[in-house]
Amino acid sequence: MIFRLIFIAFLFSANALATPNIVVSIKPIHSIVSNITQGVTSPALLLESNQSAHHTHLKPSQLSLLDRADLVVFIHPNFEAGLAKAFNNIDSDKKFIIDDENTTNHHSWLDTNNMQIFAKKLVEKLIQIDPINTKIYTRNIRKLNKDLEELKQNIKQRLLMHKNKPIAIFSNAFDYFIDSNNLTRSTLITDYHGERLSIFKTLKAKRIIKSTQTNCLLNTTEIP
Structure with missing residues (x-):
């Protein structure tokens, strides 16, 4: 009986520590994901500042990040064209595509409203794969939305004269x-x-x- 209780406690402890391993393609999106997952996990940034998403060759260390990922967050296959081959090798349930529109312009993070929509969908996905941390994700997105609303007002004020x-x-x-x-x-x-x-x-x-x-x-x- 004691052995069974210890075994159950061990399993619970192991599951609690099994936080999702998340990889994000580019820096602007990485910032949003980091805010949402704060207190749970630290997402890895795939591309370095000097690497272009449109045409780049991934290093072995970067390919290893993708292999170990539970979730890969990227803009759209048309945007990260240089990563198309690598992304095609990732299971569909481990891919999170931000833009669902087939357009030539995928710089959607420059609209704060789009980032709020993206954050909401990402939280829904994270809760699905990591329900044990639902409260943290929910708390984080509330704070993120508040910060983004303040950012919108700040931008609006600064651009008023222009x-x-x-x-x-x-x-x-x-x-x-x-x-x-x-x-x-x-x-x-x-x-x-x-x-x-x-x-x-x-x-x-x-x-x-x-x-x-x-x-x-x-x-x-x-x-x-």
Whole structure:
């Protein structure tokens, strides 16, 4: 009888410690997942800062992370195109795809509302695979939603003086940010993130920027 009780206690203890092993593809999403899983587990970040999700070759250590993962969180196969082969080898029940739309623009994290929707769906998935920590996930998403609401208000306040000013954007990567904050776009210089900039598009953008008196250009850090 005593042996059976000890064995049951051991099993309960082992299950309590078996927290999910989570891998997240890129840094912006990793931040959201880390907030939700705080106090339960620390998700691993798959791609380093200098690695592009669009075209990269994973190291053996990164492939090992995917092999050991209970859940892999990524944007969309079209976004992490360089990881397509690796993701195809992961069981479907271990994959969590954030964007379900088949579009050329998957920079959805630039819209805070999208991140709140993503967080809600992720919590539902985590509770399904790790019900023992339901209370922690529920508490964490309440705090995260509060922080994101404060962030939305802060962004809105800071952009208030720029609301009616035309803004040029280098690629459609910023569409989510522009639309969610009701900003005015004067021109889109390249059609999509990663497209090569031609002389024709450069001259066209310069003409529009001048004619609309645009004083702000949004671009990503890799653009010289």
